[in-house]
Amino acid sequence: MTVVSHSARKARWGAAAAAIGAFCALVPQASPIALAAKVTTDASTPPPTLEAPSSAHQHGSGRAAKPQAPQPSAVAAAPTAAVPARAAIEARPGHRGHHDQPGATPGGQPPAPTAVAGAGARSDAAATRSAHEHGRSHGAQRTGGSAGATALSSAPVASVDAAAQVAGTSAHTQKKGGGGQRGGGQKGGRKHKEGKSTGAAVEAEATKAGGSSGKKGERAPVGAEPVAAAPTLAATLASAASASAPAAGLAPSAAPVLAAAGLSTHPSKASRARRHASARRTADAARGVGALATTVPLATAAPPTGTAPARGVRGRSGVGSSYSHSSEPAIVHTITKIVGVVPVPARILIAALAALALAFGLRSLLSGARTRRLVRQRGELLEDVGLLQAALLPDPPARLGPVGTSVAYRPAEGPAAGGDFYDVFALEAGQLAVIVGDVSGHGREALPHTALIRFTVRAYLEAGLGPAAALQTAGTVLERQLGGSFATVLAAVYHPRERTLTYAAAGHPPPIVLGKADASAPASAVVPVTACSAPPIGAGMRTGTRETVVALPGPARICVFTDGVTEARVGQDLFGEKRLSRTLRALPPDAGAAELLDSVAAQASARPDDMAACLLHVHDGSGAPTIVRERLELDAHAIGDERVRRFLLECGVSPSEAIASIDRARRELAQAHTATLSLNYEDGLPLVAVHGENSIRAAALTAVGAS
């Protein structure tokens, strides 16, 4: 290793030091660093002249890379700076001593004092070694960056060359240390042995590494060169320091460097005593380097008194804290030193900013966690609603008598899940009943109502009431129980013997009834009469006033659905009943409700509401489905409605017949609570029959309607 190559490296360090110098302008206390930086560049030149801190810093920032004029008093300056510096150095052994696992890093502790004494030729190698030790020991536990930095900082007294060497080999020693640590394991005895051997290796390596540096050290054991070396190390340290605070990191590092230079000329008994104390703390370590330590005059102490500047105070305090916090890792120690040179206002500002950043970070973290939790909970709740809904929905047999049945339910894409219900069950005499409904309102509050309505309507159907009567009775009974909500329901009963389907709706869309397509014609569909549809259950009006009977002589499919299906969106449009009818036609004849809803979902761009569907397959026979009977029940209030006439016209009644029928109904209502218009189709033409009813039930229903 030649001096030339080292000088090139020094130039790099000098550049780094220049940058540090610029920073030092802002931190007056750090001016020694500037000096160090400047001196660094002059390491190969005669001893530099000491300049005033301010000018030195200027120097460092402006011309750091250039060789400087001789500055003889640099050495003198060093002792002055030594007060805090020594403290820092002395702090290091303690902290290192903690870090070095007894077995894994033998001799880790003593190297520091040795390094401090590094002005001597012998101590050059020792310093390098100590650097190696330090780097190794840290490499065993920390990242390469911190290891390198610590190694360099611990070899402040080594000559420039040695320092450079240390820098170059720190990575190597770090690796070695890591290996040693791994190899050493955790067993004391083995660790001890391993430590010893490792120590020896390190020493050998140190000697090798410090070969040229050693020469230099011998030539000038005490004087300008060690001082120059110190700044070099400082600069090296700066480059090794973390990017966030390279300049700040240099400040404390430079102090020990200068201290080392100064102290080497002022060995003292006090330092020795301290060294011994430190050695005692780690017996193994002391033994590992005992020979070295004794041969090397230790100069850790004896700061020139009275010359300690303000930073010296910090340095002393640093000693105490370093020792007392010997359990702190290297990075914490470095930070502690950094904090030492930051002006108080800046410190307060930084602390405030840090606190603010921490607060914001914490808040962001908390809100993020909260958001994730809420999203998860919402998903779980919707899932729960879906599960509850599914639990309330029965799983009917695939076939009831001659009719194939299938049901399907798809929750809404969003918070509207819940509210739809259906039921398919057998009645006496082979009849088949279907209930499909939708409770207004969604979510959990709708669930109890769905069960209530479903079982109420089912009970009336099972008791033998027809669909309209069941809905009417249920409406009367449930009016008060539904509170503010209401429900649309469709009830249907299939009569296998008559091959008819009787259905009644309460605010619910009528079913789609499709005949079977054949070669001659597409599947015909029953066109329902929608005028005078009955209102929902719970809407405050009489319901169950309409009933339709459809004849199903041949194969047919009946689809009962909730409005979630027809209110699914296709772009800007609603899915609609026509599209649903087309979808049903397009399905295979044996396709069930699940396939139907899947097809709807595939076509829809959005499904804001639940979808429920029930499909009935009527097999055998021949002939298209047709409406064979329509029925409308009127009370005194409804008879005056224009809608009644429209209903009759829609049913195919002639206008004159319609007027005559309404007149008859009105006459009936003069003596009865209700009048029922019954239209029976014979050969496609309706025959209107009117009859009044004056039962208790009718009276009660009228009362409900009036309320």
Place this chain on the structure above:
Amino acid sequence: MPGTADRTSTTAAFGLIQSQPDESTSVVALEGELDLERAPALKWALVDSIDAGFKQLIVDLTLVRFMDSTALSVLVGVNKSLDVGARMAIVCVNENVLKIFELSGMDAAFAIYPTLEQALVHVRGTTTRIG
């Protein structure tokens, strides 16, 4: 259409305009789709009108091209909660919306008129409805 001249503000992006043709009448005019998302706005507009003491409510659905069951339930609920003496009317000409009223059987519950003038006449109680 007659009656729309004084309601040019219904084209506002918000889609819900409330106006007061007289001191006792509140007209809530909506535009576009009246669905699950918009229904609450309609509900609060009507509830606020009732709370403010308006006895005559008109829901103008002239510019609504689609209404779902949620909005219908809002209208049903408000209609049920009307005080004695209060009257409510709906202005609607859109076939899709009228079909919703008809299929649900709620056309019997509401006074539905094709124009605002007719609705105003109804809520002021000077004529019978022609729904």
